Amino acid sequence: MSVHVINNQIQFTQQSIYQANINLQDLLDQQSRIENALQKLRVLQDELKQNNRLVVKPEFTKMTWHGHLATRFEHYRQTSLSDQYCHLYQQQLGQVIVQLKTKLLSLGLNINETRAAINRDRLRLHRLRTEKRRELAKVNERN
Numbered sequence: 550m551s552v553h554v555i556n557n558q559i560q561f562t563q564q565s566i567y568q569a570n571i572n573l574q575d576l577l578d579q580q581s582r583i584e585n586a587l588q589k590l591r592v593l594q595d596e597l598k599q600n601n602r603l604v605v606k607p608e609f610t611k612m613t614w615h616g617h618l619a620t621r622f623e624h625y626r627q628t629s630l631s632d633q634y635c636h637l638y639q640q641q642l643g644q645v646i647v648q649l650k651t652k653l654l655s656l657g658l659n660i661n662e663t664r665a666a667i668n669r670d671r672l673r674l675h676r677l678r679t680e681k682r683r684e685l686a687k688v689n690e691r692n
Contacts, residue, residue, distance in 0.1 A: 552688070
């Protein structure tokens with residue numbers, strides 16, 4: 550193979566490594582942001598879980614709130630409101646956390662694939678440089 554062709558392949562491989570490194574950095578940044586968001590959501594979920602009892606507070610005294618509407622509101626607060634609050638931190642927030650964990654797994658795979666591609670390209674670059682040195686040595690021997 551001619552030195553000119555090898556130089557073109559070296560240039561192409563270097564560009565490929567450069568682009569893969571940019572892609573890798575983007576993936577690592579995404580991973581970091583998602584890990585931070587996931588940590589914050591877990592803290593929030595724990596806080597919501599711990600404050601579940603506060604949903605039915607404050608208690609109204611008989612002097613403050615009484616009658617049929619008070620009974621209906623109390624029933625709503627004890628059942629629907631509490632259920633909706635639990636649904637928020639258990640189901641909705643839980644689903645978001647699962648989605649983020651899934652995204653992290655996917656990113657991890659992409660990161661590993663990108664690192665493997667970079668390593669393959671570096672190996673190819675090393676081989677091309679070795680081949681270039683051999684070709685240049687042949688040219689020097691002829692001259």
